[in-house]
Amino acid sequence: MSANYNWEAVHPVYGVPISVVEATEQPILRCDVRQKHNLPSRSWTVRISTWINTNYFLWYLCAGLADYRSDEEWMTTFDTHYRKTWDEIQARVQEINGPYRFGVPIPMPPVAKAVVIHHPESGPAETFTVSPEVRPPHLTPWMTSMPRYAVWGLLRFVTERQSSVPDQFDVVLDMSSPALSRPVDTRIDQNVARESVSQGDLKDSMIDIYYQFGN
Secondary structure, three states, X not given: OOOOOOOOOEOOOOOXXXXXXXXXXXXXXXXXXXXXXXXXXOOEEEEEOOOOOHHHHHHHHHHHHHHOOOOHHHHHHHHHHOHHHHHHHHXXXXXXXXXXXXXXOOOOOOOOEEEEEEOOOOOOOEEEEEOOOOOOOOOOOOOOOOOOOOOHHHHHHHHHHOOOOOEXXXXXXXXXXXXXXXXXXXXXXXXXXXXXXXXXOEEEEEEEEEEOOOO
16 A cells, blocks of 8 residues: 555545555554453464454454464354354455445444554554444445544554564453443345445445344
8 A cells, every 4th residue: 555645535435545445455464462351461463464444453353362262261252152243244355356345334343442552663652542333234425534443543554654564563452342242143134235426536336235243
């Protein structure tokens, strides 16, 4: 991704920065992930290379931590209540090519927030707090600004650094989420709607795929 992108411009359909939708490649992050109650020990590296939206980023961290199978309590919780939903999310994202993948609504992840910290060789650390985005069961078009706790501030930071090697981050997950008390069932309802949108010279064909994960 280019460091010269205009990160303030938001895609009118997908609700993510236009720079992300137009990018031909995306940065790779290596995250040393741990749960809040495990500080300062027990950390596992999760490699992030796919950027869909904030909720997808958080799901990826939660699933990556479970996949290391060293935190038995979290592994059991994730496999019991969230593994099928995560597999469904992955299947939907992988079957859709191009910018339409940004139109796949991602359900609330089983985490309250992720604190993402970058420690430079010199100078103060950079800290990003990423929290789930509460969305209706369909996309919310015509967004004009990014939520404060969205993942795009982190992605912009990584992009503008233009590091020759993947950046390494410390990530602390706070699992005290209401979602943990509401197991997600695996029923999916699907409806495809097509609509044409335009904003100035920006024209796109919108395909919103509404998936209902859970109730």
